[in-house]
Amino acid sequence: MRISGFASGMDIDAMVKELMQAHRKPLDKLTQQKQTIEWQREKYREINSKLVDFRNNKLFNLNMNSTLGALKSTVSGNTAAVSAKAVSGSMAGSLEIRVGSLATAARISGGSMDADVTAETVIGDKAGKLIVNDVEIEISSEDTIQSVVNKINSNKDAKVTAFFDSQTGRMSLVSKETGAINDDGKIKLSDDNNKLVDFFKLNAGSSDSVAGTDASVTINGIETTRSSNTFMVNGVEITLHAPTPDGAQSSIVTTSMDTDKVVDTIKSFIDDYNSLLKLLNDTVEEKKYRDFQPLTSDQKKELKEDDIKRWEEKAKSGLLRNDTILKKMITDLRLDIMSPVTIGKDAEGNDIKMILDDIGITTGRWEDKGKLVLKDEAKLREMLEKNPEDVIALFTSKGTPDAEGNTPKNTQGIFQKMYDDVKVTLDSLFDKAGTSRFSNTLDDPLNEESIIGKELKNLDKRISDTNRKLLNLENRYYRQFTAMEVAINKFNAQSGFLMNAFGG
Structure with a gap:
């Protein structure tokens, strides 16, 4: 805490603050520059998220032949x-x-048990092992008929379903599998004490055993x-x-x-593609307001919250205007759409090529900037019914390797070309902004060794150095004013002494 101005009567703090304002301008510029770059990196992260989703969750699935070959x-x-x-x-x-x-399932239908037997009847001294299809099931003396049924049904290896009917006092076993099981097609059933099977009336003398048939x-x-x-x-x-x-x-x-399903899939792709392309076009063409720089903390104190929000909307606008990475992505996507795909060869060995216009899909008007339009759905359906393999190849072909083992891009389907090109862009965004090439979440940590990451670390160092210099300068001003106060105090003391001396 500084206490000053008693001798001079001047507001020293206000004077130092005013003197420091001019010196703080370089710091304000550095802070604004850092804020702008951080906003720019967040914009990259948002674009990156959309690209990862488009590549990994849409193109990957679409590129499976089973998707379009439904x-x-x-x-x-x-x-x-x-x-x-x-x-x-x-x-x-x-x-x-x-x-x-x-096909029928093998079954055993038991005879009627004693009249007083219910699902809650305890097994008692008839406990032992019930053997079903060579699987031993341990039956204890505390088990009831219902718990035995539950044990049989919960044993997957026994492969039967047991049922006890309380009304008739009968139990049945039905094979979970149809067809001829075991050697004779019948359920195998026995026990280790010659009591259980008889008790349940599932023995040969009182039950009906039917073989399963194929x-x-x-x-x-x-x-x-x-x-x-x-x-x-x-x-x-x-x-x-x-x-x-x-x-x-x-x-x-x-x-x-399934023509309806394939047409719906293609329509869904068109919507996803158009949405991504619009985002990219809007981003690189967004207007930049150069007079709206990020607000300093002092400037924010003088504005209302709504005013700050409107100002920052303008300050954030156009941060990626004419961005080279995104403009290249737009160009690549449009070339992937417009370029013909070699889907095979004719009898003379000439390439057979196909473009989207052949199946009723166009790129719309010039002002639509590459937006896809399903102009002729009837034509698309006709091509799917007459030449389904060609339509599928147009979208999903993995390409045909040449003599050197390389895969020419013109032999790759639209989805494969886009899949590869989006990866190139994701790599570029990773290098520049440190964004993830695999995750589309917005809270993943950013790579601080990216171009922007290093730039921000450099700005942090410059801001720290500048703050230290400003603090030293501010302390120097206070020392100078303190010296002035000491001198004034000394002068006042001497003046008082002289006046008292001459007045005396």
């Missing part, structure tokens, strides 16, 4: 006997199916069997529901491209 299976003819579902890896084509019989089915004229009523054929999941009646139509399963 198939659907339909059943015609006898639709009651069979249902079908195309899954990943399905093959286009048709299957003629006739169902001879369905389904009998004819596929494209070939008679075959399946242990389950649901199975795969050419990547299509077939489910049998009922035998095909004699003289009835066969079930015809047709697997083809």
Whole structure:
């Protein structure tokens, strides 16, 4: 704490503050420069997040053939006997199916137990090991019939489902798998004490044991069997529901491209691409207000909160205007969209090329700055139905290596080209701003060894040095004014002494 001005009557603190204002201008400029660069880095981080999301969560998934090659299976003819579902890896084509019989599960239906037996009846002295399909299940004397049922059902290796009906006092076991199980197709059941099986009336004398059977089915004229009523054929999941009646139509399963789903996927890509392109265009064209620099702490004290907010909106505007990294990204994306893709060769060995306009997609008007437009959806659907492989190659082709093992970019599909080009941009942003190349979150730590990171560390050092110099200068001013106060005090003392001496 400084106490000054008693002798002179002057406001020394105010005078020192005014003297220091001019000297603080370089510090204010450094602080404003640092704030501007920090804002710029945050803008880079926001753009980087969108690019990572576009590359890793959209392009990566789109570049999978299964995404654009989505198939659907339909059943015609006898639709009651069979249902079908195309899954990943399905093959286009048709299957003629006739169902001879369905697969059934093996079962054992026990006889009626004693009249006083309930689900809560305790096993007691009949405790031992129940052996189901060679799996031993320990039954204790404290177990009840219901807890035995629960033990059987919770044992995955036994592969049966147990059920006790309290109304009839009967227990049953049903195989969890259809088809002929074990050697004779039946559930294996025994015990180690000759008591448990008899107690549950599951012994041969009082139970009904039925073997499981395989389904009998004819596929494209070939008679075959399946242990389950649901199975795969050419990547299509077939489910049998009922035998095909004699003289009835066969079930015809047709697997083809799911045009509606593919069109929706392409529309989704167009929306994502346009959104990213607009963000990049708006960023590099955003107006810069050079007269609006970051506010100093003293300036903020003189303004209202709303005024500060409006000022900083202008100060943050145009921070990445004409940014070379982002402008290159825009150019690369537009070239990826516009450049033809070599999707194969004709009979004479000439390249077969395709562009988006061939499937009804254009880049719109000049003022739209590369925005994609699905101008002719009917044309897109027609191409998907007539030449699905070509359309898929236009988007997802990984490219064809040349004699040197390199993959020319013109042989790569749109998604692959974009995937590679966005990575180049992410690498550039990492080098400059220290942003993550893999995460799209906004709170990941930034690499301080990036160009901006090093620039900020240098500014921190300069700000620290400047603060130290200003503090030394401020202390010097106070020392000078203190010396003045001491001199005035001394003069006043001498003057008082002389006046008293002459007056005496």
